[in-house]
Amino acid sequence: MSKPDPTQYRPCVGTMLINAEGRVFVGKRIDTKEGDWWQMPQGGVDEGEDLDRAMLRELHEETGLTADKVAIVARMEEELFYDLPAELKGKLWKGRYVGQRQRWYCVRLTGSEADIDLEAHSHPEFSDWKWIEAEQLPAMIIPFKKPIYEKVVAAFSDYTGA
Template sequence: MTTLPKDLPIVERDVVRLVVRDSEDRILLFHTRELSAPELGVWWELPGGGIDEGETYLDAAVRELHEETGIIVPPEQVGSPTWRRTAAFRHRDSRHLQHEVVCEVRLEGPGPDVDEAGRFEYEKEDYFDFRWWPIAEVVASKEAFYPRNVPGLLTRFLAGEEIDEPFELWS
């Protein structure tokens, strides 16, 4: 693994990220920014968050999806964590070192609007928009994403391939 910069305190945690796919083959992405680092610009990010002590990735996936989007799904709609990665980035005056698993969540209908009522205040500030993206548009996009390799790995992930992504120093 790349040596982490010693610029900020490090917060290490396990995280689940979600590729939420609707019946129209679109995935949900949040338009995001880091207010403490405006030089990073804006990017599109997969929903997800920390796995709390005592939680499984499945518990965290269902909870995070509900908190961040208002979407409620049973655990059976959450796929296996077939994409694994470790990444580091700056966020709110700390450096997050995250051990992430990525799971697919299949919705039975078209993607709904996002209900942000369950979000933390910092999430309401950071996530300023959302979009249901057609998969082909994500794959072809030149916009910035977190994880950075979403366009390059999405098709393989959705095809069920096991992915162990190298360490990513995102910011």
């Protein structure tokens, strides 16, 4: 199988935020109309933006956490790709991309749970959040992202006990 053309995929960062016990933060998506889908923080990388900065920016926008409340534990070297399902192609991101290419981080919360604020950004993405065991992640994500989550869980298992 050939590697996908990266120009066809939206650059993105994802964050597996873990607590001291190795449990993983998940947020319930506000915009999901069908299903009870939860996900880890993730979002687009701006043109020319450093990946670490993009991850910290997205994490702050979605959880309210600032760089002084977290510590980067690990980064996946492999870039992960997923395709949008047919019904979403041409609708998201102004039709520019067929999916996303993601770089994932494992980040430990060094602050307090009280530092988490889902309304820190003017456009919240999550309506609720909770800590879960890493093994639960693939079953909670929207199905077309499941293979990505399986790879992320495996990649960061040393930090979560998965």
